[in-house]
Amino acid sequence: MKYRVGICQFQPQLMVPDLNRLRLNRFLSGLQADLIVLPELTVSGYVFQNREEVEKVAEDARQGPTAILFRQLAKLNNTSYVLGFVESQSDRIYNSAMLVNPDGQIHIYRKTHLFLEEKNWFTPGDSGLQVFPAKDGVKIGLMICFDWIFPEAARTLALKGAQIIAHPANLVLPWCQKAMLIRSLENRVFTLTANRIGHERNGDRELSFTGMSQITGIQGEIIKRLGNRGEKVFITEIDPEEALDKKVTPRNDILQDRRPELYL
């Protein structure tokens, strides 16, 4: 099966979601693929100072302006998208990702493992680690940024049938890109890590993001790794059916060989 997948390395401007949506609309215009993954908090930026700022950029998962834009883009470009956004639901705010399909369906994942100050304003995700169908029924597992350090996250997605792990990120630590190679290898899944770039300052908080968005194959190989600067979309072709074969040797299926009764 031929499946065109992409990673979009993007630099949002903090607290101006309207502008970021305009830029994303232009940036993605005319790019056809089966699946494109964008960074965590793609339309809002990351370095918030307080809960009030987060509330300002929070939006409804299905009726908000980001959902409306990406539903249009998905239909127009016949492409599934995964991107991070600030989700509001009643009085709670989540660091979420949406999978938007060409048929208009939207699936939501809420970040399970919050990083540092995120604990001040986001509610820990209660969606669970979920696998959803993207275009042509390919099974996509969703995780967000810091979820990478917990092997249970990617493992749970693989056990639920993920062929591709879509991984929006705003990475500041130096390790994730290497770790995702092992997430691929130990689960025999593809991973698409879309990381943002740039430096963001807000009052006394500032962070630099590491870029190096990447696509990995089921043997833990780098299919493509971008640099650490420059906004860019990279699209390539993979065969997601490879991820259905869990045999690392003729007699070792890495999921069937598990012995959960011996694990904590």
Add this chain to the structure above:
Amino acid sequence: MKYRVGICQFQPQLMVPDLNRLRLNRFLSGLQADLIVLPELTVSGYVFQNREEVEKVAEDARQGPTAILFRQLAKLNNTSYVLGFVESQSDRIYNSAMLVNPDGQIHIYRKTHLFLEEKNWFTPGDSGLQVFPAKDGVKIGLMICFDWIFPEAARTLALKGAQIIAHPANLVLPWCQKAMLIRSLENRVFTLTANRIGHERNGDRELSFTGMSQITGIQGEIIKRLGNRGEKVFITEIDPEEALDKKVTPRNDILQDRRPELYL
């Protein structure tokens, strides 16, 4: 706390355990450390043709000649050792590792995840993934070779309090050494992978082993990696108490941040 740990890269001769024990005795003579890890199946070799061959080199975990030798060495050199051996117990044969302490205590781990033809002669380990005290009470988690590909193995050991994962190996695939960096990082533990070297042929079976035994630190860094040939013991000093600190950021404890209710 200063703790001298070592990895012993060794090439056994297949099916001649007496000779291998003699050579190990000479090889380890006068080397004092707190903990030295040796390869999987250190005294027997690996490439068996059939169950009868395996039975010939199988021995009792506590009364066999390997246990007797290493109990003597442990006392003499005031060193804990971890090494792989073929364990017989009633009519079952296991691919096991023993931790032998200077006080004469021996702890046993039986390989949980069997690789390829090992499934023909070994019983899958029923000891569970265990953590035992080595010299000075440092907590050692034991795993053997192919256990590396299952993140649950190292995770279970970390959750049980392992500060150091002792990992005897007979590696033939190209990935383990990189994966162990991530095992260290995601669990904030030290790992000592002692791999064998050399080429082994037996009838129509033959395998080459990759060497590159290594010691990794709690941030996933390589403290030392040996080459892919040459028998060698490398000893260095680490502080196992570092592994008690599970904070990857001031607000992210990688074990406490887990959300087991959401994992499969």
